Amino acid sequence: MIDFPYIKQLTRPTDSKIIMLVIDGLGGYPNPDTRKSELETANLPNLDRIAQESSCGLTNPTPFGITLGSGPGHMALFGYDPVKYLMGRGILEAIGIGMDLGKDDVAARGNFCTIDSNGCLVDRRAGRISSEDAQPLINRLDKITLEGVQVSVQLVRDYRFVLVLHGDGLGDQVSETDPQNLGVPMPEATALSEDSHTTAASANNFIAQARRSLNQRVVGNMVMLRGFSRLPSLPQMTDLYHLRPAAIASYPMYRGIAQLLGMRVLETGDSFEHQIATLEQHYSEYDFFFLHYKPADAAGEDGNFGAKVDALEKLDQHMPEILKLDPHTLVVTGDHATPSIFGSHSWHKVPLMIRSSSTRGDGVQGFSEKSMGTGSMGTVPATNTMLLSLAHADKLRRFGP
């Protein structure tokens, strides 16, 4: 928790290495038929054995009842209060795909979408148009010009892109143009602060030109913009924790967050096999590794209980490769719950286990929501996960005489 005022004085560099494995959307909920959660259903011999040797607990969002997005969820895990340091999606996506941003630039996340002849939204994701199909459209959008404001558009993946506006006097307090419902017209962007009128006008001009450029299409004939934001200035993990941190994640947003917090974002591939190979290759160079595992969340979001179980079992098979590196401290947790039966993120607690050279187990036999709740760490505010990780790695000095 970086807002603990003595954090810089208490942290110390040591030789011990921390691997923090973040299983996106880890937390689940019982299937009504079997009364077992995804974790309880999955066969996880390696994660279960780690649980038997770990300090165990559950993290919860602060305050209870709030459902975190993956952005705030990861911020919290690294010790940053997401309420205080929340960043807009536009900036995160732009950084994630490596766009070069100045401190006054405004970024927004874009979706290709589909409207009917009345201008009403019929598909927020344009039939999940592929990256191949989207790239030529992106090239058109990138050629749009606005008076006094430079425009840059880049594809993220599939139907998603980033718009960056570069110019003078661009505030980032602008409303989104996603109506959040189907069958209704799309709202214009509006300025929510005095200094954001130019940004809102530029966004609306961009959308109008994009619509004209796409209007021959049936699917993907419109764009929506949201998450208008500028680069925040964030305390750096190197400085706060005296770490040499590295991030191994495939998805742009997670790479973007890691970079903003001062982690070295390592080049890696799309699969978890690639990520493990990257971890092995760079293991000697850093002392903190954020290792991100996405498939559990994707399956949960799809409402696919079986796929989430599979994703967890696949991860379990990789655990011996991680253990072979013999990290002093292995942290296994998630950024939020994504119960398959809800098909979305939720407010539920998330398992947390920390195995270090000093832990001997809490009597917990397996890796699940219920069993972790009986562990020695109890319920932990998610923003305290980083301190507990540092503590297990012997990287925290005593506070006070």
Next chain:
Amino acid sequence: MIDFPYIKQLTRPTDSKIIMLVIDGLGGYPNPDTRKSELETANLPNLDRIAQESSCGLTNPTPFGITLGSGPGHMALFGYDPVKYLMGRGILEAIGIGMDLGKDDVAARGNFCTIDSNGCLVDRRAGRISSEDAQPLINRLDKITLEGVQVSVQLVRDYRFVLVLHGDGLGDQVSETDPQNLGVPMPEATALSEDSHTTAASANNFIAQARRSLNQRVVGNMVMLRGFSRLPSLPQMTDLYHLRPAAIASYPMYRGIAQLLGMRVLETGDSFEHQIATLEQHYSEYDFFFLHYKPADAAGEDGNFGAKVDALEKLDQHMPEILKLDPHTLVVTGDHATPSIFGSHSWHKVPLMIRSSSTRGDGVQGFSEKSMGTGSMGTVPATNTMLLSLAHADKLRRFGP
């Protein structure tokens, strides 16, 4: 928790209805003979079945160890930090009996009490004088006049009344005249802030005149004043949570709190049967119902273990009537513990269960302090109860990307 800065953006109106049943003084403590608490002793088939289908946990006051009054206890349940938004008892009682208050008026709660010939307190409640006997005395007190300050006195019930002072420059930082002990003289009211000297002088003048007016009596020959307070300005639940909230409570203080928070306070009768009838009658009109059940606290305060068990069993028999309304989300909790063996409020945790269309139970079999502690919500700061209720009712958007 209304101090979560994004609360207004995250809450959304939906069709789902929440009934929050607040069992006053719910939390108990084991009887030393049986080692069972009131909840564990009572036969509660309906509440037990609800527990089996709910998210379960325990609420605790913040900070731990604080014993909450019913006022702060209820404020916390509705998401208002009672330390930040604490209201004086005088204001609460005045609003509860429907007195018309201006924003500069100061209200104090009064007791008829009994002093001996030396002026020492011998009975703080004047033998619990009845409302019938008290009313003529109230009429006398209401005729008292003070220079530059208007006086209004109204009976609450039995030995309790409200004094309202109306005038210019009336601060509310005034000490109480209840010595909190018997056999000692009663202290004068003293100003605790610069702007409260007029109020303190008016209060002392009022007490002196009241004493002269009552000095022929043996019992109820004196008054004491406490809880000097002015009307607070509180964020409204309608605005914060996008709810249409209604309150169904018989006792003045709870009605007063509900009104201050923006709930519609429904006319109802003195018994819980009346309250249930009111709930049924108005069920279609609101989407949040605060339903208050008082008898458990009254029995606990009397130190009557058996009576508290009875009060809980009587409530249990009414649960089918509540369930028949088929609320999307049913919250069952208390404002504080009132263990019978202490005969007073206490700092102990309070059971909390939330049954919604998405909950499937936590494996908890019955409604008790111990069993709730094993539930999925764990220990919940009482001020987070409202967020968890909104989350279960699908009335909270996700926070961040």
